[in-house]
Amino acid sequence: MACPFLKEGRARYCHAAPVQKLILDGPGAADGGRCASAQYAQCELVTKNGVQQDCCPHLEEIRVQYCGVSPVMKLVPFSDSQLSSCTSNTYRYCDSYLLLARPHATAAPAHLLYTPNHFWLDAEESGMCHIGIDGFLADVAGNVDGITFVTAHGTHCPALALTVHGVEWPMSFPNPLMIQKVNSRVRSDPTRLTADPYGAGWLFEGWELPGRTRAGLVSGPQAAAWQAEERGRLSDEIHETHAPGCDGGSPVRGVAQLLSRQHLVCLFQHFFSNRGWTVEA
Ligand code: SF4
Incomplete structure (x- = not known):
């Protein structure tokens, strides 16, 4: 299209x-x-x-x-x-298009696939793919101070490091992609990542490896149920570490900015490091 x-x-x-x-x-x-x-x-x-x-x-x-x-x-x-x-459908990641077509959009397009550590994958029929972080991670971080791309070309599991409230979060997409380019604009302006994680904040562009790039990822109702489960798990963890005895309320957007370094490291390991599914995928 x-x-x-x-x-x-x-x-x-x-x-x-x-x-x-x-x-x-x-x-x-x-x-x-x-x-x-x-x-x-x-x-x-x-x-x-x-x-x-x-x-x-x-x-x-x-x-x-x-x-x-x-x-x-x-x-x-x-x-x-x-x-x-x-x-092609790649127009969805053009800045001119994003500015006019979705100036305030943060909702996730329905066709995306998700990894257990909160990356999304947009795989087109042509084999062209885009990868970014999901809205859950963007909400938890609230703001990202810096982005370092570890892999920028070639066939790899796309990897990068996010700096959140002074703590580095090394992250990698769990499956390989033939990486063509990275979004250099998020490197110079990391606010794009949390302001529009599904559009202007995309991270990697490349070609799908059939049978490998989307292996084990979830989408649709399965992804929605998992996202809800993750929000509940986050709420439990924040209440345990910061408000023991309090059993109500959801963590605010940017909750990572309120945590100590030690808690921030734990939060990263529990939600965004490479790991398997916490619910049956
Ligand atoms: S907004 Fe213009 S440059 Fe961007 S994808 Fe559409 S036609 Fe191409």
Whole structure:
């Protein structure tokens, strides 16, 4: 499925010019001027002994695609692969799309798969995958001070370290992925991770290894039941360590920011280190 902001049109260019500049056709566009009239004969790029025609034989028309919301219109020929992320489901991770289509969205898309240590996996039919942390981890952390990518290319279990309230949480996605790139924007602006964990805060992009990348992950109602179980387990742990005897209330968003270093390390080990399922998956 293509991005709803991807536009298509026709454009013209001169194939005799040293630099080929595409000009979009359509309402409000220039009409081709001298190139599209008999005046083309006056152009210095046209050989003077040719047969006179209604428009210049060097004027070409092609189909193009362009982003309808980008401030700079860049026309790309249909045959070019530069816009491949706009013509597949990968558009969901484009900043321009996210800004307009889901400015305040934090809800998890229904098709995601989850690992027991709170990563999500978005695996497209094409094999392209994106990985990020889930809303549970984002809520617990509240804020992430820094992100270090341990694996950035090649076939590995994607790994990184999050710095949360001065404590480093080394995390890895439990299954291998052929990693193509990491989201460098979350490295320079880690707030993206907790503000939009399912969109602008994505972490890894790569190709699925059939039978391996999604092995053992859960989705749908099974994932929803597990997420509810995890919230209950978190509530129990926080009450045990910080409010023994108190049996009500859910931990606030950013509860990690209120914990001591020792408790933060325990919290990480109990919920986000590599481990198996705490409920039957
Ligand atoms: S650049 Fe982004 S918003 Fe524009 S068409 Fe491509 S995916 Fe959509």
